[in-house]
Amino acid sequence: MFLKEYFSTVFKSIGSLLKGMRLTGYYFTHPKEIVTEQYPDNRATLKMADRFRGEVIMPHDELNEHRCTGCQACEIACPNGSIKIITQQELQPDGKKKKRIDTWVYHLDLCTMCNLCIEACPTTAIVMGQNFEHSVFDKKQLKKILNKPGSKLKDGVE
Numbered sequence: 001m002f003l004k005e006y007f008s009t010v011f012k013s014i015g016s017l018l019k020g021m022r023l024t025g026y027y028f029t030h031p032k033e034i035v036t037e038q039y040p041d042n043r044a045t046l047k048m049a050d051r052f053r054g055e056v057i058m059p060h061d062e063l064n065e066h067r068c069t070g071c072q073a074c075e076i077a078c079p080n081g082s083i084k085i086i087t088q089q090e091l092q093p094d095g096k097k098k099k100r101i102d103t104w105v106y107h108l109d110l111c112t113m114c115n116l117c118i119e120a121c122p123t124t125a126i127v128m129g130q131n132f133e134h135s136v137f138d139k140k141q142l143k144k145i146l147n148k149p150g151s152k153l154k155d156g157v158e
């Protein structure tokens with residue numbers, strides 16, 4: 001009885017092994033039918049899903065203008081301190097002073113991609129980008145400044 005069960009298990013295992021090897025052999029001889037994608041070989045054509053969250057970014061237009069007023073709503077909404085907005089007072093033509101961003105600091109190493117900052121922004125100044133290749137040797141490189149050098153607030157955005 002024991003021997004019968006033993007040999008039955010051995011034959012089933014061999015059958016299962018041959019089944020797997022037959023499939024492997026099939027795809028080896030029919031490479032065009034492989035549906036899995038080989039990253040990073042497919043980097044040039046790789047398309048992430050529209051709702052993929054890779055990192056927080058701040059779009060700038062062709063005039064190097066952004067939509068960030070420096071209201072700090074995103075900084076307050078962030079649950080883990082990934083954002084630090086440094087502002088300054090800018091003198092307006094009418095002599096009044098207005099708050100403007102000086103530096104928009106984003107700590108990508110802390111960010112959990114929760115999207116709360118983006119939902120909190122009243123001017124849609126920030127969005128989720130699709131870049132996901134964030135590996136670096138030095139963690140300091142994950143601290144990013146999102147407002148570009150020389151950029152300014154787009155006219156009409158309050």
Ligand code: SF4
Pocket residue numbers: 056077078079080081082083110111112113114115116117118
């Ligand atoms: S996505 Fe979430 S964790 Fe990342 S910066 Fe925005 S609020 Fe903070």
Ligand code: SF4
Pocket residue numbers: 067068069070071072073074075085120121122123124125126
């Ligand atoms: S990104 Fe949006 S929420 Fe954050 S400071 Fe700028 S305007 Fe305010």
